[in-house]
Structure formats: structure tokens, C-alpha cells
Amino acid sequence: MTETLKVGLIGLGVMGRRMLDRLAAQQRLEAVTVWDSDPAAIAAALVAHPHLRAAADAEAVVATPGLASLYIATPPAQHMTLTELAFDAGLAVFCEKPLTVDFDAAEHAIHRIEHEGRRAAVNFALxxxxxxxxxxxxxxxxxxxxxxxxxxxxxxxxxxxxxxxxxxxxxxxxxxxxxxxxxxxxxxxxxxxxxxxxxxxxxxxxxxxxxxxxxxxxxxxxxxxxxxxxxxxxxxxxxxxxxxxxxxxxxxxxxxxxxxxxxxxxxxxxxxxxxxxxxxxxxxxxDVGQADQLTQWAAMIEGRSHSLPGYAEALAVQRTIEGLLKP
Ligand SMILES: NC(=O)c1ccc[n+]([C@@H]2O[C@H](COP(=O)([O-])OP(=O)(O)OC[C@H]3O[C@@H](n4cnc5c(N)ncnc54)[C@H](O)[C@@H]3O)[C@@H](O)[C@H]2O)c1
CATH class of the missing domain: 3.30.360.10 (Dihydrodipicolinate Reductase; domain 2)
Structure with missing residues (x-):
């Protein structure tokens, strides 16, 4: 039987809760632990998914025994800090887009991916x-x-x-x-x-x-x-x-x-x-792509080839986006 991969989620707003629903509809990836800086967001997630364990903070999420990956669905300003936290804990990261507007922080994470063999991808659903x-x-x-x-x-x-x-x-x-x-x-x-x-x-x-x-x-x-x-x-x-x-x-x-x-x-x-x-x-x-996306996430965790965008690809997109936003 294929092993279930345990994942943690940080950020339980609109996207984090959608992801919890999608995870609950398949068996390959299992959400086990969650955290949000807003206690009301945690409470709402636990009402819908009572089996989840609410961690005390982000550090406690990534320290969960047996965890394979962290999904980040906070606003973009927190994406890189949480990525680094997950890398320090040896976790593969699936991060919401947009990656970040802090290009230096993104370069640092990409350096770790390339030189430390960290695994990470960004959720461009297309x-x-x-x-x-x-x-x-x-x-x-x-x-x-x-x-x-x-x-x-x-x-x-x-x-x-x-x-x-x-x-x-x-x-x-x-x-x-x-x-x-x-x-x-x-x-x-x-x-x-x-x-x-x-x-x-x-x-x-x-x-x-x-x-x-x-x-x-x-x-x-x-x-x-x-x-x-x-x-x-x-x-x-x-x-x-x-x-x-x-x-x-x-x-x-x-x-x-x-x-x-x-x-x-x-x-x-x-x-x-x-x-x-x-x-x-x-x-x-x-919605055929949405199911496939979770399959791709599992492949990324296991170090197999996958079609999800990496951080370098997402940063290249973000450089274009920030250029367009300049008056
Ligand atoms: N892939 C997609 O199709 C898609 C669609 C919509 C949004 N998004 C992305 O998903 C991310 C979240 O968007 P959303 O619509 O869910 O936003 P949201 O505002 O509904 O949710 C963000 C959550 O993060 C929490 N949060 C904020 N700072 C935090 C911190 N430091 N630690 C822990 N939790 C923190 C907030 O309390 C909130 O519950 C964004 O990056 C957004 O661009 C992606």
C-alpha cells in the first residue's frame, strides 16, 4: 500500500480552508496539524475538520513528528520566513503564490533549494x-x-x-x-x-x-x-x-x-x-487539474519528477509582475 504523507498547514483563511477540504477528499496526503495567527481561523478550521491538531505556533507545526511537508497559505509577506522555518525542519514546502515581493529572501530560499537539496513548489494552479x-x-x-x-x-x-x-x-x-x-x-x-x-x-x-x-x-x-x-x-x-x-x-x-x-x-x-x-x-x-495538483505535490515531497513550478520559476514570474506594477 502507498504510504500516506502527513502535511501541516499554516494560514487558515480562504485558501487554507479550501485546501483542507481538498485534502480531505483524497488519501495520499493527510492534513494532521494546523496553525494560524488568528485563533478564530483555527477554530473555524477545527469545526470543519475536528480530527486536526491545532499547534501552538508555527514552530510547533514544523516540529510535528512524521510530518513530510508544509503548505503555506498566509498572505505573501510571510511566505519566505515560513519557508525557511520549514527548510530548517527538513520539510518539503508547498507555498501559495505570489511567492514574495522580497527578492533577496526568495534568492536565499532558492540558494538553499539548489545547495542543500531542499524541496519546494508554488501553487500556480494552472x-x-x-x-x-x-x-x-x-x-x-x-x-x-x-x-x-x-x-x-x-x-x-x-x-x-x-x-x-x-x-x-x-x-x-x-x-x-x-x-x-x-x-x-x-x-x-x-x-x-x-x-x-x-x-x-x-x-x-x-x-x-x-x-x-x-x-x-x-x-x-x-x-x-x-x-x-x-x-x-x-x-x-x-x-x-x-x-x-x-x-x-x-x-x-x-x-x-x-x-x-x-x-x-x-x-x-x-x-x-x-x-x-x-x-x-x-x-x-x-477541475481535473486540482486533483492532479495534489498528486504532483506528493511527487515533489518524494523527490520524484513533477510539474509544479519551483521557487526560481515563481520568482521569475514575480519579477515580471513587480515590473508591471511600477507606474
Ligand atoms: N492558488 C490560488 O489559486 C490562490 C487563490 C487565492 C489566494 N491565493 C493565495 O493564498 C494566500 C492566502 O490567501 P487567502 O485568500 O487565503 O488570504 P486570507 O487573508 O483569507 O488568509 C490568510 C490567513 O493567514 C493568516 N496569517 C496572517 N499572517 C500569519 C502568520 N504570520 N502566521 C500564520 N498565519 C497568518 C491570517 O490570519 C489568515 O487567516 C495568498 O498568498 C494568496 O495570494 C492563491
């Missing part, structure tokens, strides 16, 4: 999506270019409000530009991860970020053009002014066809301009 596989086989480095040469990538994001309704219980950090919040870090980072995974490094060209005048609140609009080699990547993102609530659409246009992905890659359309069928003309992929 990493395990069928949509990313379609993009890799259509346009990735090893692709035979079934749709011809890629010419442009366009991404449109629209939010009815920020924070989004489902995340409205999150802390104030989510709508504060100096606390790691805003849709560029929170949502655009997922799509920039995809672009950089498929096409490699990008250069930021013309971009315009719009902030409210209060000096505190996160951005409300972004228009940008980036370049992945010769390929322009255009972004049009905004909060409000749009009746299409929380809309996202990414299109990859090549000489002989295009791939269009909507609703967090749940809908994938691959079309050839000449009307010939393609391997994946149209797919609906409800």
Missing part, C-alpha cells in the same frame, strides 16, 4: 491544467508547431469587483498595494506563469498601471505589452466598468490557427484557419 498541456504541445520549445509560428498572445481579465466575492473574507492585504495585494499579483501572476512556462523569459514594453489616488489601495487597471522573444504578449485587465463578471480569456494566435482558453482554462478551443480538425478542437476540463 500548472496542472490540460490547457497548459495544449499550449505546450502547440507552442512550447519541444513542439512541432502544429499551428505554425506563434504571432501573438492576448490576455483579457475583468473583475466585477476587487476583491472578488468569493475571497471577500480575506484580510485587508488583498486590496493593499504595499502588502502584496492587487489583481496583478493575485490573478495575472497565474497567466504570466503560463506565458513564461511555455515561451520563456519576457521583456516588459509599454505599460500603464492605474491606481486609486489614496496611495494605499491596489491597482484598478493595467494595459501592457510584453515580448517573449519576437512574440508580443498583450494584457488588458480592469476592475469594474464591465458587466462580464470575473472574465478571463487568453488567445494564442499562430500562422495556421489559434488556441483560445477561457474561464481559468476550463474551456479550450483549438482551431485551424483551414478548418481541418486538430487534436483538441474543443474541450471542457472541470
Amino acid at each position: 500548472a496542472s491544467s490540460p490547457g497548459l498541456q495544449v499550449l505546450q504541445t502547440s507552442f512550447g520549445a519541444a513542439s512541432h508547431r502544429p499551428l505554425g509560428t506563434l504571432r501573438e498572445v492576448n490576455l483579457e481579465l475583468a473583475f466585477a469587483e476587487w476583491p472578488r466575492q468569493w475571497q471577500s473574507a480575506a484580510g485587508p492585504w488583498l486590496n493593499e498595494r504595499h502588502s502584496g495585494g492587487g489583481f496583478t499579483r493575485e490573478v495575472l501572476s497565474h497567466f504570466m506563469f503560463v506565458v513564461q512556462r511555455v515561451l520563456g523569459p519576457v521583456r516588459i514594453g509599454a505599460h500603464r498601471i492605474s491606481y486609486p489616488d489614496d496611495g494605499v489601495t491596489a491597482e484598478i487597471a493595467l494595459r501592457a505589452e510584453l515580448h517573449a522573444g519576437e512574440v508580443p504578449v498583450r494584457i488588458d485587465a480592469r476592475v469594474g466598468h464591465d458587466e462580464r463578471a470575473d472574465y478571463n480569456r487568453m488567445s494564442w494566435r499562430a500562422d495556421e490557427g489559434e488556441v483560445e482558453l477561457t474561464s481559468w482554462f476550463r474551456q479550450i478551443e483549438r482551431r485551424r484557419h483551414d478548418g481541418q480538425p486538430t487534436a483538441a478542437d474543443s474541450q471542457e476540463t472541470p
Whole structure:
């Protein structure tokens, strides 16, 4: 029988509690110990999952006997400190995105991964999506270019409000530009991860970020053009002014066809301009990636190959994101 891998969780807000529900629905990874700096968040988690042990603090979580991994779902400002704590305890880390805005701290963690053999990955959920596989086989480095040469990538994001309704219980950090919040870090980072995974490094060209005048609140609009080699990547993102609530659409246009992905890659359309069928003309992929993601997390813990983004990959994404946030 395959061994169950014990995991601890720190940060029991919107994402931490979602992860607890997902862990409870499978058997490979078992949540055993949790902690949050807010006692009310711990209490709420224990109501839903009474078998969990609440630790006294973060140090007690990582010291739990038999623990294999720590999942970090605090706001970004705590990600690196908790990563180092977990590394000191010999644990593999699965950390929420965005990795951090503290690049020196990220470099330090990456140094430990490379020189001490630490294991760590970042939760960009699209990493395990069928949509990313379609993009890799259509346009990735090893692709035979079934749709011809890629010419442009366009991404449109629209939010009815920020924070989004489902995340409205999150802390104030989510709508504060100096606390790691805003849709560029929170949502655009997922799509920039995809672009950089498929096409490699990008250069930021013309971009315009719009902030409210209060000096505190996160951005409300972004228009940008980036370049992945010769390929322009255009972004049009905004909060409000749009009746299409929380809309996202990414299109990859090549000489002989295009791939269009909507609703967090749940809908994938691959079309050839000449009307010939393609391997994946149209797919609906409800939540298949989420189950696979936990499988990938287990592989990462065991030191097997996996598809989750590492810290160096997530830092490269974050450098792009922070560049876009500069006025
Ligand atoms: N992968 C995804 O699809 C996805 C989606 C949403 C959010 N996120 C990310 O997940 C993380 C958490 O987001 P959220 O929406 O759950 O936020 P949240 O504000 O709902 O929850 C954060 C929790 O962390 C706790 N916390 C704060 N500082 C702490 C500390 N030092 N030690 C322990 N606990 C601490 C807070 O009390 C709170 O309960 C963020 O990095 C966010 O960007 C990822």
C-alpha cells in the first residue's frame, strides 16, 4: 500500500480552508496539524475538520513528528520566513503564490533549494491544467508547431469587483498595494506563469498601471505589452466598468490557427484557419487539474519528477509582475 504523507498547514483563511477540504477528499496526503495567527481561523478550521491538531505556533507545526511537508497559505509577506522555518525542519514546502515581493529572501530560499537539496513548489494552479498541456504541445520549445509560428498572445481579465466575492473574507492585504495585494499579483501572476512556462523569459514594453489616488489601495487597471522573444504578449485587465463578471480569456494566435482558453482554462478551443480538425478542437476540463495538483505535490515531497513550478520559476514570474506594477 502507498504510504500516506502527513502535511501541516499554516494560514487558515480562504485558501487554507479550501485546501483542507481538498485534502480531505483524497488519501495520499493527510492534513494532521494546523496553525494560524488568528485563533478564530483555527477554530473555524477545527469545526470543519475536528480530527486536526491545532499547534501552538508555527514552530510547533514544523516540529510535528512524521510530518513530510508544509503548505503555506498566509498572505505573501510571510511566505519566505515560513519557508525557511520549514527548510530548517527538513520539510518539503508547498507555498501559495505570489511567492514574495522580497527578492533577496526568495534568492536565499532558492540558494538553499539548489545547495542543500531542499524541496519546494508554488501553487500556480494552472500548472496542472490540460490547457497548459495544449499550449505546450502547440507552442512550447519541444513542439512541432502544429499551428505554425506563434504571432501573438492576448490576455483579457475583468473583475466585477476587487476583491472578488468569493475571497471577500480575506484580510485587508488583498486590496493593499504595499502588502502584496492587487489583481496583478493575485490573478495575472497565474497567466504570466503560463506565458513564461511555455515561451520563456519576457521583456516588459509599454505599460500603464492605474491606481486609486489614496496611495494605499491596489491597482484598478493595467494595459501592457510584453515580448517573449519576437512574440508580443498583450494584457488588458480592469476592475469594474464591465458587466462580464470575473472574465478571463487568453488567445494564442499562430500562422495556421489559434488556441483560445477561457474561464481559468476550463474551456479550450483549438482551431485551424483551414478548418481541418486538430487534436483538441474543443474541450471542457472541470477541475481535473486540482486533483492532479495534489498528486504532483506528493511527487515533489518524494523527490520524484513533477510539474509544479519551483521557487526560481515563481520568482521569475514575480519579477515580471513587480515590473508591471511600477507606474
Ligand atoms: N492558488 C490560488 O489559486 C490562490 C487563490 C487565492 C489566494 N491565493 C493565495 O493564498 C494566500 C492566502 O490567501 P487567502 O485568500 O487565503 O488570504 P486570507 O487573508 O483569507 O488568509 C490568510 C490567513 O493567514 C493568516 N496569517 C496572517 N499572517 C500569519 C502568520 N504570520 N502566521 C500564520 N498565519 C497568518 C491570517 O490570519 C489568515 O487567516 C495568498 O498568498 C494568496 O495570494 C492563491
